[in-house]
Amino acid sequence: MPVKFLLLIFFLTGSLLIKSQSITRSVISNGGGFGRNSSYTIYYNIGELSINTFSLSNLYITEGFEQGALYRDSIPVFNITISPNPVYDQLAVSFSVDSTTLLFGKIYNLTGIMLNVINFGQVERGTVQKIDFSKYCKGVYLLKIITLNGNVLKIFKVIKM
Numbered sequence: 001m002p003v004k005f006l007l008l009i010f011f012l013t014g015s016l017l018i019k020s021q022s023i024t025r026s027v028i029s030n031g032g033g034f035g036r037n038s039s040y041t042i043y044y045n046i047g048e049l050s051i052n053t054f055s056l057s058n059l060y061i062t063e064g065f066e067q068g069a070l071y072r073d074s075i076p077v078f079n080i081t082i083s084p085n086p087v088y089d090q091l092a093v094s095f096s097v098d099s100t101t102l103l104f105g106k107i108y109n110l111t112g113i114m115l116n117v118i119n120f121g122q123v124e125r126g127t128v129q130k131i132d133f134s135k136y137c138k139g140v141y142l143l144k145i146i147t148l149n150g151n152v153l154k155i156f157k158v159i160k161m
Helices: 002-017
Strands: 032-036 041-045 052-056 059-063 078-083 090-097 101-109 114-123 128-132 139-147 152-160
Touching (some): 101 128
């Protein structure tokens, strides 16, 4: 009995002393540094090939060594809908945007192979574009709506009947 009690006390007090890990941003680089003033901090390094931030709703995926704090570009408000879903022949993509914007669509199968790129052109409030799904087999596809600079605005799951 005293041994069990001592073990219980040991584990309870030990669990209070254990601290969780924290992850800090760091980079190993042959050159770089940072500059700071009262409003901004700029980090830089030499030799990074790619720095990107991809966002979808409230999900952010970053690549590259140095990301710093996440930021949002000043992207206009988009409301994009599709119909009908499931689709037989023609899929209508309706846009409601605050300002005229050049948009594209990319159609993928579920294995991640890009099947088609659609140039929607300059869309504005009330624009409706049709996508011909008659050439696709029955199945499930992904439609990504993206801006000219690659920001993904919305991803739809499209069912082809």
